[in-house]
Amino acid sequence: MALGILLGLLTGLGHSLAYLASRWFTVDRGRPVSQLLVQGHVLMGAVCWVALPFLWPVGFAPTAEWWGQLSGLIGFFVLAQVCLLSSLRATDASRVAPLLGMKVAVLALLSVLMGMPLTGTQWTGVAMAVAAAWVLNDVGGRLAWKVTALVVGACLAYALADTFIKGTIEIAKDMTGDHSRFGIPIFTVAAVYGSLGVIALPLLGVWGSRKREAWRDTLPYAAIWLATMVALYATFASLGTVLGAILQSTRGLISILLGVMLAGMGWHHLEQKHGWAVQARRLGAAALMCLAVLLYVWGGR
Template identity: 30%
Template sequence: MIFGIASGLATAVMQSTSYVCSRVFIHRHKSAVALAVYSQLLMGLMAAFVFLFVADDFHFPATPGNLRLLAGLVLSTAAGQVCFFLAAAEIEASRLSSLTGLKIIVLALLCQFVRHEDLGFQAWVAVLLCTLAALGMNFSGLRIRLKGAFWLGLTLLLYSAGDIFIKLLIGVVEGPNAVARSIGAAALSYALLGLVSLPALFFVRRSPARCRDSLGYACAWFGAMLLLFYSLTMVSVVFINIIVASRGIISVLMGAAMARMGHTHLEPGVSRAIWFRRLVMSVLMLLAMALYVTSDAG
C-alpha cells in the first residue's frame, strides 16, 4: 500500500503540473480543442514507444467483454480531456485543480450505487471531508460562469467513469508483475487513444507551434497516467482519488508562486485570508486520507 500511496502523491504532482501547462497553452493559442488533439496524438506516440518495453511480458485477452472495457476507457478519456480543456478555458488552474477533487464524490456514488461496493461510514466521512476541502479551496469570491460549471461537471463524470474502467482493465490484463501490467495497460490505452484522435487533426489548424506548446501538458499528463495505473494495482479507486485530490494543495502553492511572479493572466492574485483558508482545507484533505486508510474500505 505504501507504494500505491507514494504513486498517488506523485500522480498529484504531475497532474498539477499538467494543469498549469494547459492554462499556458490555452492562454497562448485560445483553443482547448487544439490542445486536446495535439496532446492526445503526442501521448499516443509516447505510449507506443513505452509499449515496446513491456510488449513481451504483457498480454491483453481480446474477449468481447474486454474489448468493450477498453473502448469504454478510451472514449471516456477522450471525451473527458476535451471537457477538461473547455473547463480550463473558463477556470484558472489552481481553482480547476481543486475543483477536480469533487470527482471523489461522483466516483464514490458510482461505486456505491452502480457497482454496489459498500464503502462504509468512515470511508464516506473521508469522502465528504475531501469534497468539503475541494470546495473550500475553490471559494475565493470569484464566480464560476455557467459554461465553466457545465464543462467541469461533464469532466468529473467522464473522469470518474474512466478511473473505474482503468481499475477493471488492470484486473483482466496479464503480466509477470504490477509494473508490467500497469504500464502495459496504460500504454495500450493511450496508444489507441492517439490513434482514435488522429482524424481530429483535420478539424484543427495544423501548426508546429501548437504541437510544440502541447508537449509540456502531454508529458506531464502521460507521466501522471503511468503512475495512476500503477497505483491502482495496489489500492482502491476511491482511495487513490482521495490521495490524488492533494493536487489541490500542490496547485495552490503553484498558483501562489505564479501570482507572485506576476503571471496574473494565468493565476489571478488573491488575499492572504483566502490563502489561509486554502491551507486549512489542505489539512482537511490530509485528515480525509488518514480516515480512509484506517477505514474498512481502506
C-alpha cells in the first residue's frame, strides 16, 4: 500500500514536470508540438524496444483481440496528447493540469450514454468538478475557448484510452496466467510506447529535425513522460484504478505549486506571476477538483 501511494504521488509529480517540459520545448525553445510528439515517441520507443525482450511474459502471443485493444489505446492516447500539448503551448501548465480532473464529467457523460446509472455520490463529484473548472477557468483571466475545447478533448480521449488500457492488460493476464502486480502492466507500457516509436519513426522526415539541439531539447519530456507512465501503470496495478485515479489527480495541485515557484524565480515566459489572492483561489479550486475525483471514483465502487 505504501509503495503504491508513493508511486501514485510520483505520477502526479511526473505529469506536472512533463507538462512544464513540453511548455519549455514549445514556448522557451520555440519548437512545434508535432516535433515534440514525433521525436519524443521515437526516443521512448527506442528505450522500450531494448526493454521488451526482458519484459516479455512467458506464454504470451499477441492475438487479434489484443492488437485491437492496443490500437484503440494508442489511437485515443495520441489524440489526447495532441490536444493536451496544444493547450499547453497556449497557456500555463498550472492552468491546464487541474482542468484535467474534468475527465470525471466526461466519464459521467459516457456512462449515461451507455445506459450505466451513476450513484448520488458520483453526481456530487461531477457537480463539484464542474464548479472547480468554472473557478479555474475564471481566476487569473478567462481561458480562450479554443484552449478549453482542447482540454475537454484531451479529457474525452484520455477517458476512452483508459478503457483500452484495462482491456489490453486483462487479455495478456488471462493468456499468460500472470496476475502479479507489476509484470503485465510494465510490459504493456513497453508495448504501447514501442509501437508508438515505430509509428513515429517515418514521421521524422516530416516533423522531425536533424539538429542535435532539437533532440537534446526533446529528451527531458521523453524521459519524464516514460518514467511517469511506468509509475502510473504500476500504481493502477498495485492500488487499482480507483485509488490510482485519485492520486493521479494531485497533478493539479502540484502544477500550481510548481507554477508559483517558477514565477517566483522569474520564469514568467513559462508561468505568469499572480497575486497570492489569485493563487489561493486556484489552489482551493484544484483541491476541490481532487475531492470531486475522489467522490466520483469512490462512489462508483
